[in-house]
Amino acid sequence: MKGCKFVKKHLTLMLTCIMTILLVACSTEDKATEVEPAPEAVEQKSPKDIKIGFSMDTLQEDRWFKDRDLFLKTAKAAGVEVEVTVANGDDVKQIWQTEKMISEGIDVLVVVPHNAESMAAIVERAHDAGIKVLSYDRLVRNAEVDLYLSYDNEQVGILQATAMTEMVPKGNYVYLGGADTDYNAHLMKQGVFKVLKPYIEKGDITVVFDQWTKDWIPDVAKKNMETALEVNHQKINAVIAGNDATAGAAIEALEAYNLAGSIPVAGQDADLAGVQRIVAGTQNLTMYKSINDLSERAVELAIKLALGEDIQEDRTINNGKINVPSILLPPVPVDQTNIRETVIADGFHQEDDVYNQ
Structure with missing residues (x-):
């Protein structure tokens, strides 16, 4: 009888261990099959969240007033904020103005360079700040410009x-x-x-x-x-x-x-x-x-650059450092x-x- 009791006692202990192992295994399996909670979605910017810095060389010629006014009109219709600066043909002033806009947190820089060479440093500073650069009508030389928009x-x-x-x-x-x-x-x-x-x-x-x-x-x-x-x-x-x-x-x-x-x-x-x-x-x-076409396209492309959207360029133009993705509109003799x-x-x-x- 004592032997039977001993065997019975050990059988009970073994069954308890087996049940414990099975319960732990099931618990582990359930945890493994649990769906991890989805990370919070990253909020996407919209055009209304974008601020464009528009650095202009001059307003001395009649056409540049039209560029500025049409650019602002198009941006307003898209709900985009724009800060415009005018350097009046002064390289140092234009560099200072653009550096200030970069430090204040613009989302994209559109630049009409007075000096195609000296503005290369600004492109580098903009990129260091995670800001893309659109060269408007005039091409910045010897810099990794993100996009060039002009006429041919x-x-x-x-x-x-x-x-x-x-x-x-x-x-x-x-x-x-x-x-x-x-x-x-x-x-x-x-x-x-x-x-x-x-x-x-x-x-x-x-x-x-x-x-x-x-x-x-x-x-x-x-x-x-x-x-x-x-x-x-x-x-x-x-x-x-x-x-x-x-x-x-x-x-x-x-x-x-x-x-x-x-x-x-x-x-x-x-x-x-x-x-x-x-x-x-x-x-x-x-x-x-057509300044209408140029300014409207510039705002559209600046928004795309700021949002990181794909842009289909027409061709590339070498600016002394890289082949810059370019969109060139056709001129019309009058x-x-x-x-x-x-x-x-x-x-x-x-x-x-x-x-x-």
Whole structure:
């Protein structure tokens, strides 16, 4: 009997151990199959949470007022906050202004550089702060710019020169370029001379004067044109200018010799004064680059950059350091035949302002 009791006692102990093991195993299995609580969703930014820093070089030309106002109008419609700074052609001031915006916590930087080279440091500072950079209309050089939006500036020069060689296939040409610090000016010149090269090689066209215009200042362009007229004894047959302000300055110099209207002049930007001169017959051509399209697209792309959304670029342009993803809009030549269909139809200028001077 004692043996039976001993066996029974040990069997009970063994069953208890087995049950304990099974209970622990089930408990462990249940814990293993429990679904971990989902982490809290990261709140996504919306356009209304975004602040854009818009660093502008200048408001000296008529077109830049339009850029600023249309940019602000488009941003307001999208519910986006914008801080605008204007450097007035001062490199140090523009760097200080952009550094301040970066330190104050903008979400994306849109920059129109005065000096394409010196703004490279700002791109690096923005990236250090996790801020992406959109180069607006003018390309920042030697920096890892996130996106470049502009018009096809080489095509501007190609269209200028093509129109002028159709009017003046032979003769002495004056080229008044833009600011040497503006990479767009180099692209335009590249386009102009791409067209002129075969004419020059054949001896049909001679470029008798070729000079940059410091900071796009019209008085500098006027002095350059005066020099060109003096050293060539007024034997000039065509003038290609970097923009309408420099074209207007060239025409002022021509007026002193009673040559305005008899020598074809090409500009760009479709400034009101430039279009009025086309109507008057003293300027023959300007290049229209819809500021509406440019500013609206800039706001759209700035928002996408700030939100980290994908952007489909048209091409890349090498800025000396990287091949920058770029979106380039097509320019449109404007002369006496299509003013109403272009700048007036788009609301860029009013008909009364253009024709009733």
